[in-house]
Amino acid sequence: MSNHLPKITIGMTSFYARETIARAIESALGQDYPNKEILIVDDCSEDDSVEVIRRAINGVSYARLIVHEKNTGFAGALNTIIANADGDFLVIFDDDDVSHPERLSRQLDRILRYEADYKTDLVLCHAARVQTYENGYERYEKTVGTDIGKAPNGSIMAERILTGNLGSYGSNIVGSCANCARMGRTEIFRKFGGFDSTMRRAEDTDFSIRFALAGGHFIGIADPLVHQTMTGGAEKSVDAEEIAETKVFKKHEAFLRNIGWHDFVRDWMAIRYAYFRNQWG
Template identity: 45%
Template sequence: MTNPLVTIGLTAFDAEDTIERALTSALAQTWRPIEIIVVDDASKDKTRSVIDAIAARYDTIRVVSNTANSGVASARNQIINCAKGEFLVFFDDDDVSRPNRVERQLNRLIAYERDFARTAPVACHTAREQIYPDGSRRIEQTQGTREGREAPSGLAVARRILVGTSGRDGYGSSATCSQMARVDVYRMLGGFDPAFRRSGDTEFCVRLARAGGHFPGIAEPLVIQTMTRTVDKSLGGEKQYVLAILEKHRDLIENEELYRFSCEWTELKFR
């Protein structure tokens, strides 16, 4: 049986110091066949030159160059629209993925679909190892890591994301940089909302959960993140978009008092 084609999607913006290692980790994946789509979102530094130098040596890499910065959500949507693969996995421009990441996630996703999901949409995430500027490290867990049982799914996941309600095996991050799903799932949901220049991964997962999506995960950290602080990653910017997610999905929050509490709690968290 022929292996399914997996698209590795990578967006880049002013990442001249990190994009080479991110692309190298994509090329080093054990799974074949792959295609790699890189969107340079109007970088002002030498990112495009670094990408072009690598792409010239590998016919598996396709490069899309934006003339104006569109934001990560729109750039990811370009990848979704261009993807030829049956499955799509996202890498970030400053992260490194372990060589077996794509293979592990694909096997987990396909097995979960067969055993539990039936026709429901599925997104598989992996834990991440985060490295901070002071050299400290932590593991960011993901949800749904208990194999052999049904993973968190549906409205329970959406409400946990929005208001923090408890759920079985339901805690942990669902960042896009650790995400894999079928291309058809991304297209069915209309991709990422371009209005969210931050926290678009969170908003996407709320919509996936509302569509009945399942969230199986992998406990081993297959993504290594170098943590940085940029304007887009500032706490003030993040608070703005968390509040926007609550407003967009307000109809799912059972009562006005809980909605107000969630907004006030968000304000406190980002002080």
């Protein structure tokens, strides 16, 4: 029976994840959707992450591990997954998150129903998340496109991501589009050239903008199907975030100029990061 269902690749990157990835893999193995593969790419970890992964997938016929000989960053590791995925659909799991057992089934069902209703396969589906911080604080992170009906799409969605302008969609266009909660047809990721491997942060934001500008639709599930662990690190510093956001801004300057938001976004970004530095250094 499962052979008649679309195959879903669970793509998971790993980098110094020895403490968390066994739990993440257990979450992938526990998905109730039958026709799946698990494809893990370790991005040249120098701890024993690879050994932990090998133990976790030992004897699992539908799980594979690729080990990078050189660190490429998160985007580069995702691109290796995209290039090697056998599934019709690709869903991204982080190496320190846990997904609800029905995540694959529910996101696939949402996509297939939307494709049938609106006659398009340019669809990405994101799930809401529960985020847990290092101090134990938890919060619900809404995702975009959870209302029934036509989802945010096209240049209006690109404008919302870059400027925050809600356009005519109201609250349905509010919410994040994080990689760790994303599913789409594998061909979509390939068609748009995967992720920008020169970016160490905000590669998911850049992909979403490019997808939106090509007419892509953003649908969502309001239930938090991902439990996300929020961690710190140098790659998430104020400086790193500003570098990443500036790169996104520069890549899409022409669009911002065309819609009349260029100077506002530039100036607001400068104000925000000046404030962040004053607060957190």
